[in-house]
Amino acid sequence: MHELAVAESLLRIVQDESKKHGLLRVNQVRLRIGQLSTVVPRALSFSFEVISQGTLAEGAHLAMEVVPLIGHCQDCDADFQIDNYLFLCPQCGGALVTLVSGKELEIVDIEGE
Ligand SMILES: [Zn+2]
Numbered sequence: 001m002h003e004l005a006v007a008e009s010l011l012r013i014v015q016d017e018s019k020k021h022g023l024l025r026v027n028q029v030r031l032r033i034g035q036l037s038t039v040v041p042r043a044l045s046f047s048f049e050v051i052s053q054g055t056l057a058e059g060a061h062l063a064m065e066v067v068p069l070i071g072h073c074q075d076c077d078a079d080f081q082i083d084n085y086l087f088l089c090p091q092c093g094g095a096l097v098t099l100v101s102g103k104e105l106e107i108v109d110i111e112g113e
Helices: 002-020 041-051
Strands: 026-034 061-067 070-073 079-081 097-101 105-112
Touching: 002 026, 002 041, 002 105, 041 061
Parallel strands: 026 061
Antiparallel strands: 026 105, 070 079, 070 097
């Protein structure tokens, strides 16, 4: 299960950051998840809930913002949202598309006390 591995590294980061900032417990972790990152938010929430038991992040809410897939056309310089994994420029039909966003999995901030 892919999400379990993600949850484990997430918990490690949350613990490190909390220590750095002197937090005794974590209430919420905000995340940005790209559409291409293949993480299922609900599965990640569940995994995190299970493995964070007994840690300072127990009961913390994962607030996840899904980042849409944005492509950039190298032919006409247009930026556009990619739907249905169709990597074609809607403006000129070009196929030289680079990915601007959509692969990220990052922590935006950690709230606690
Ligand atoms: Zn184009």
